[in-house]
Amino acid sequence: MARITKRALAATAGIVMLSTTLAACGGDEGDNGDGPGGTAGKGGTLYVKAEDAIEHLDPHRTYIGLHINMLARTVTRGLLTQSTTDDPAPIPDIATDTGTMAAGGKEWSFTIRDDVKWEDGEAVTCEDFRYGYSRNFATDVITGGPSFYPLSFTDIPGAAEGAPEYSGPYTEKGQDLYDKAVTCDGNTITYRFNKSWPDFNLAVAALHFAAPYRADQDKGDKSNLEIFSNGPYKLEGEWDKESGGTLVQNENYGADDTGTRKALPDKIVFQLGDKAETTYEEIIADAGPAKTTISFNRLPASMFSQIGNEIPEDRYLNVASPFIDYLWFNTEKLDPALRQALAVSTDREAWINASGGERSYKIADSIINPNVPGYAPNSVWKDVPPSGDADQAKTILEDAGIDTPVKVSLQYPQSEGADKQAAALQDSWNSSGLFEVELKPEGDVYYTNIQKPDHDYEIGWAGWGADWNSPSTVLPPLFDSRANIQGGSLGQDYGKYRGDEFNKKLDEASIAAGAGDDAARDKAYQEGGHDPRQRRGLLPARERAVQLRLGLGC
Amino acid sequence: MLAYLVRRLFAGVILLLVMTLVVFMLFFASPVDPVQFSCGRNCSPELKKQTEKALGYDKPAVVQWKDFVQGIAVGRDYPDDPELRAAAPELVTECNAPCFGYSTFNTKTVNEEIAETFPISLSLAIVALIIWLTGGVLLGVTAALTKGSILDRGLVGASLILYAFPTFFIGLFALKFIAIKWGLWDKPVYTPIAEGGIGEWLYHLLMPGAVLAAVFMAAYVRMTRAFVLESMTEDYIRTAKAKGVRPRIVLFKHTMRAALTPLVTMTGLDFAGLMGGAIITETVFNFNGLGKLAVDANKVYDLPTIIGLVVLLAAFVIIANIIVDVLYAVIDPRVRLG
Numbered sequence: 001m002a003r004i005t006k007r008a009l010a011a012t013a014g015i016v017m018l019s020t021t022l023a024a025c026g027g028d029e030g031d032n033g034d035g036p037g038g039t040a041g042k043g044g045t046l047y048v049k050a051e052d053a054i055e056h057l058d059p060h061r062t063y064i065g066l067h068i069n070m071l072a073r074t075v076t077r078g079l080l081t082q083s084t085t086d087d088p089a090p091i092p093d094i095a096t097d098t099g100t101m102a103a104g105g106k107e108w109s110f111t112i113r114d115d116v117k118w119e120d121g122e123a124v125t126c127e128d129f130r131y132g133y134s135r136n137f138a139t140d141v142i143t144g145g146p147s148f149y150p151l152s153f154t155d156i157p158g159a160a161e162g163a164p165e166y167s168g169p170y171t172e173k174g175q176d177l178y179d180k181a182v183t184c185d186g187n188t189i190t191y192r193f194n195k196s197w198p199d200f201n202l203a204v205a206a207l208h209f210a211a212p213y214r215a216d217q218d219k220g221d222k223s224n225l226e227i228f229s230n231g232p233y234k235l236e237g238e239w240d241k242e243s244g245g246t247l248v249q250n251e252n253y254g255a256d257d258t259g260t261r262k263a264l265p266d267k268i269v270f271q272l273g274d275k276a277e278t279t280y281e282e283i284i285a286d287a288g289p290a291k292t293t294i295s296f297n298r299l300p301a302s303m304f305s306q307i308g309n310e311i312p313e314d315r316y317l318n319v320a321s322p323f324i325d326y327l328w329f330n331t332e333k334l335d336p337a338l339r340q341a342l343a344v345s346t347d348r349e350a351w352i353n354a355s356g357g358e359r360s361y362k363i364a365d366s367i368i369n370p371n372v373p374g375y376a377p378n379s380v381w382k383d384v385p386p387s388g389d390a391d392q393a394k395t396i397l398e399d400a401g402i403d404t405p406v407k408v409s410l411q412y413p414q415s416e417g418a419d420k421q422a423a424a425l426q427d428s429w430n431s432s433g434l435f436e437v438e439l440k441p442e443g444d445v446y447y448t449n450i451q452k453p454d455h456d457y458e459i460g461w462a463g464w465g466a467d468w469n470s471p472s473t474v475l476p477p478l479f480d481s482r483a484n485i486q487g488g489s490l491g492q493d494y495g496k497y498r499g500d501e502f503n504k505k506l507d508e509a510s511i512a513a514g515a516g517d518d519a520a521r522d523k524a525y526q527e528g529g530h531d532p533r534q535r536r537g538l539l540p541a542r543e544r545a546v547q548l549r550l551g552l553g554c
Numbered sequence: 555m556l557a558y559l560v561r562r563l564f565a566g567v568i569l570l571l572v573m574t575l576v577v578f579m580l581f582f583a584s585p586v587d588p589v590q591f592s593c594g595r596n597c598s599p600e601l602k603k604q605t606e607k608a609l610g611y612d613k614p615a616v617v618q619w620k621d622f623v624q625g626i627a628v629g630r631d632y633p634d635d636p637e638l639r640a641a642a643p644e645l646v647t648e649c650n651a652p653c654f655g656y657s658t659f660n661t662k663t664v665n666e667e668i669a670e671t672f673p674i675s676l677s678l679a680i681v682a683l684i685i686w687l688t689g690g691v692l693l694g695v696t697a698a699l700t701k702g703s704i705l706d707r708g709l710v711g712a713s714l715i716l717y718a719f720p721t722f723f724i725g726l727f728a729l730k731f732i733a734i735k736w737g738l739w740d741k742p743v744y745t746p747i748a749e750g751g752i753g754e755w756l757y758h759l760l761m762p763g764a765v766l767a768a769v770f771m772a773a774y775v776r777m778t779r780a781f782v783l784e785s786m787t788e789d790y791i792r793t794a795k796a797k798g799v800r801p802r803i804v805l806f807k808h809t810m811r812a813a814l815t816p817l818v819t820m821t822g823l824d825f826a827g828l829m830g831g832a833i834i835t836e837t838v839f840n841f842n843g844l845g846k847l848a849v850d851a852n853k854v855y856d857l858p859t860i861i862g863l864v865v866l867l868a869a870f871v872i873i874a875n876i877i878v879d880v881l882y883a884v885i886d887p888r889v890r891l892g
Contacts, residue, residue, distance in 0.1 A: 053850065055659070139604040140635060141645065143593075143658070148601065163600035170642040220645035221633070224661040241660055242842040242850075273840040281734045282741070444855075445585045489599060 046265040047289045049279040050272050050296035053241050058224050059211035060135045061145040065322070065465070066296055072208055074247060074261065074268065075229040079110045079129070079189075080205035084260050088373055088469040090205030093258055094124055094212070094230075098201055105196030105514035106155070112187045117252040119229040124212050126184035131169060132213035133182055133191070138168025141220045146209050146467065153200075155181045155192040170220060196514035199470045206468035232256070232263035244270035265292075276300055284310045301356030301417075318359060322369045322465035325361070327410075327425075328495035330458050334408070337400030342408070342435065342459070345393035347428030349386045354424035355417060367464070367474060374471040374522035390432035397434060405436045411450070412461040414441035422461075450494040453485065460494055471525040472513065476506050502528045559876065566872035570865055575619055577864050581857050582615040588855035609658055610634050611857075622861060625653035632656040632663075654865060655858030657851075664862035667847060674744050675843035677755065678835065679828040681763030686770040687821065693771075694778025695810070701783060709775060717772035725765045725838035733761065744841050766835040770824060777820070781813035788812065815886050819878050826874035830867035 048070065056062045059076045073081065081093040090098055095110040102109070116124045136147040137156075156164040156177045166174035166181075181192045191200065191210075204210040217228045227235040232253040239245035247268040256262050269289075274282075276297035282290040284306065299307075299316070307316050327346070329339040352361045363386050365377040384392070397404055408429075412422050422439050429435040440457075442449065450460055467473040476483060477491075481498040484491030505528030512520035581588075590597065593605040606612045610633075613621075621630065629651040633639065639646050647663065649656060654664035697709040733741040742758040750758075785791065786809055794804050833845035840846075844863060851859035 139601060140608040140633070140638060143605055143608055148598070151601065152598070163598075170645060171638055172641065220642065221658070221661055222645070222647065242846075273842065273846075275838075275840075278729060278734070278840075281730055285734050285737070287737060443586075448585065448587045448590050451590070 042264045043266050044292060045267040045269055045289070047269050047271060047293040048296065049274055049293060050244075050270070051274065051276050051279075053272055054244075054270075055241075056144055056224055057227050057239060058142070058145075059208040060132065060142050060147070060213070061224060062208055063144060063146050065206075068206075068208060070296065071270065073231065074233045074263070075227050075231040075235070075250075076208055076211050077116060077124075077230050078204055078208060078211045079112075080201055081258060081260055082205050088371075090201050091258055091260070093205075093260075101198060101200070101516070105198035105200070106193045107190060108193075108197070108200045109188055109190045112189065114187060115254065116230060117254075118214060119234045119250050119252055121252050122214075124230050126187050126189045128212035128214055129189050129210065130182050130184050131215045131218075132211050133209070134166075134169045134178055135213060135218070136168075136209055137164060137166045137178065138170050138220075141168065141170060146207050149203060149207075149467075150209055153193045153195065153197050154178075155194045159194055169215070169218070196510055198510075198513035198516070199468060199472050202468040202470055229253075232261050233268060236267075242273060244272040246270070277303070298360075301360060304356065304359050307359075320369075320371060322371055323463050324364050324367055324369055324465070325461065325463045326364075326367060328460050328462055330456070330460075330495055331498075332496045333456060333458055335400065335402065337396050338402055338406060338408075341393040341396040341402075342429065344384050344396070345388045345390050345429060345432050345434060346425065347386075347388040350424040350428050351421055354420045367478065368471050368525070369466060369474075372466045372469055372471060372474065373518070374525050376522075376526050388428055388432070390434065393432060393434055404434045406434065407436045407438070408458045409438040409440050410459045410461075411440045411442060411446065411457045413446040414443060418461070451490045453488065453490055453496075455490075455494075457494075462492075462494060464492070470513075471522070472509070475509075475525055475528060480506055555880075559880075562876050562879075566869070566876070569872065570868055571623065573868050574622065574861055574865055577861055578615050578619045578622070578857075581855075581860070586855060588857065607635065608633070622655060625649065625651070625655065626865075627651060629653045630656075654862030657856050657859045659851075659854050659856045660859070664858050667859060668844070668862060668866060671842055671844050671847045672829075673746065674841050675829050675832060675836070675845065677744070677759055678762060678766060678832055678841060678843060679825055681756070681759040682766040682770070682828065682832075683821070683825050685764055686767035686774055689767070690771040690774025691778050691817070694775040695782055695805075697775065697779040698782035698786070699805075701779075706779075710779070713772040713775040716768055717776075719768070721765060721769055721834045722838060724768050725762070725835055728761055728765055729838060742839050742841075762835050762839040762841060765838075766828070766832055774817070774820075778813065778817065781816060782809055785809045785812040811885060815882065818881050818885060822874040822878035822881070823871065826867075826870040829870045830863060 054067055054071065055064075056067075057072070059072055059078075062068055062072050069082075077093045079093060079095040080090040080098060083089065083091055092098055094113055094116045096113055097111070099108050099110045101107070110129075112124070112126045112129065114123060118124060133150060135142045136145065136150040137154075139147060139151070151164055152159055154164065156166050156174070158165045164174070164177075166178040169175075183190050183192075193200075197203075212230065214228060217223070217226075219226070225239045225241055227239065229235070229250050230253075232250055233247035234250040236246045236248045247270070249263065249266060253263070276295060277300055279293070279295045279297065280299060280303055283293055283295070299311075303311070307313065329342065331339070334342075348363050352358065352363065355361055365381045366375055367378075368375045383389075394404075397406070410422055410425060412418050419441065422441065426437045426439055429437045437459075446460075449455055450457060450462075464474060464478055478484075479493060479497050479499070480503055481493055481496075482503060484493035485496070485498070490496060505524050509521045509524035509528065512518075512524055589602055589606045589609060589611055593602050597605070603612075610618065621634075624630070630649050630653045631639065632647045632649060633645070633656075647656060649663040649665060652665075654668065656663050657667060660667055693709050693713070697706045700706045728739075729741070732738050739761055740757070742761050745754045745758050747755045791804060791808055794808050795801075799808075830844040830848055832843060833849055835841070836843045836846040837849065844867070847859065848863050848867075850856075851863065
């Protein structure tokens, strides 16, 4: 996910949770409540709690995977959707099939079903999709969403530079340009792009930037916390940003025809604002609504000791997330040998233990998450033990003629947890006697600073997750210097990595993807991602989403 | 008296204006880029410019401040972009005077935000005030009247212990054990009087109100005790006693009146501070009051909300100060305003 916020959980985790809860929860008043692992029951109320407010309900402004999968997809159906199984292939939702790619990925067409309805009974039309997509271009109104993608890909003059000449449906400036780029022919919608977008089908299945929207329901910014549903649930009353809202069954939703939205509870009540600890205390106490409550938030590490005691093992889920935590090195400032020595001497186990242990993280061996097709373990980590190898690091430094101990600094966004993790890293490096590491924590200004082209930070922390199931949303946004380093910003290329060979591999991968050759695409990404290993950030930890399962009523 | 009030109110308005200007300048002097924060990480320079415009941060800080002050005086319409307003008038949000701004994060005017959160903070502050004043003054007077006894020492010791416990500890303890684990009290959920009646409203406010009041009560026990003891040593008390005035009259008419004067000052300022300062209690109990609104606004650098709250909370303190000064004159006949 482009949003780095740690509160954002994964698409995968969200889908697993959603399928689990919606399939297994009998609810507090339902006709079936067999307990954990019991058969699915229909009826009752599912309570969903979250610590933070949900910023957007508008599908085109929603970008957090957890919100898309745990809330938005219950009220918004798009062209395609993701499966609730492990199969990463998209499945048709309102489209009749998974779409047709043409012109080497520069054109995609989908045929819209005619039997899907909005909550007021009117049919969802091709024009609704065309209008919905156009909202992404109103960047002064529709903010916060993944509009970056349609803005840069759609075949509208200026789009390739990130400033399309179309300004959305409100001002209609450049409307004729949009009308050429996105067209409806009967029930068939066609999107035209200025460059190959072979993953478009994956993108629309994972994100909602191409979701349909009814023009007569559009109030711009005022629609931000409104829901006009075409999914199995609809909003009852109003949504309060701070406290949540209640979803009830949408009578105009037909049967579950995709196998992804069983919609068993009568109601889904979203209650926002309680601390995660409080929610989990209630779930453990297992009284009243807590029996059918789940939480958006991870089980706090301080409560791990209760697993197997107050928290039965069968009520606990540990779901992998698509996020990878990594450390980046300033390639302009640190010698390649020094970077390599730092990488191999890192005690990744200590870092993970300082973060709650294996229930929170596990060691990663690639910047590409194992859930993403095209993942392959990076061989550079094969001979490096999880606790680091100081001897190997010493040899590297000696061979390069670098005097020890080397003074370096680690910058990171400060929090209580991050302080502990940074201290563990510092210990692991300093204890080798090869380095003298200084910790330099920063507040929210960290993210602003690491994007400045002239920053002189040496080592920094970052995290990333794929926007959809493709390495194209990992390697290019992180390391393609052509896209990142421009206009006074480093983008996500915090380590200032400029690698022509690497960029060539990205181009090869893109061409292969446009030709439909997934094997060649993955090979190119792997070669690009793995080869210049000593110049890349190291990848020590993989984040997991830790969830407590439902109350006894589910 | 009227001239005094007008003078104080005028000074208060000037103070508020200066405060808003300072907050604007501090906000824009901060190294954190609120536009980057809002735009996210996949933010091209062009997209950043458009987000800056959408948030209204594309104008110089002083111009933004002038617009803000103008909005308070005559109201404003949002969005600011004239092109967008002309093309799509249905998107315009009217914000009548006194308009504190429009929060793009919460998609509503700051006035609406305040209207939603103010009753919660006010309710919480009133219940807490009643608890801490009743408990603090009663126990403080009791301790003073039984000075040196076991009861006095017990009350002073207990208040010291209570004072040492931070609010978040007491709050979390009450929530975790009394409400959730032992089930002795329902978990508080703010219920407006219009929805649940006074009984329901009060029931859900008692626990957070008591938590909020605890530290204040402990402080007021000690202060009341000290003030009463000090008053009891005054010559006029001795004289009253010597004249054979009944002890109850001595206590309530002479001792308490003098002892109450400094308490009134503190109560006024504490109450005003609580309107936006009950951050911990509101966060622990998930009461969406002004304090929690302020915390949330700070998290996302929501300048309009921050400024609106600064003005409102500062106004509370200024008004409370004026009321306290007026009350001085009522309680203490020696004080004359002018």
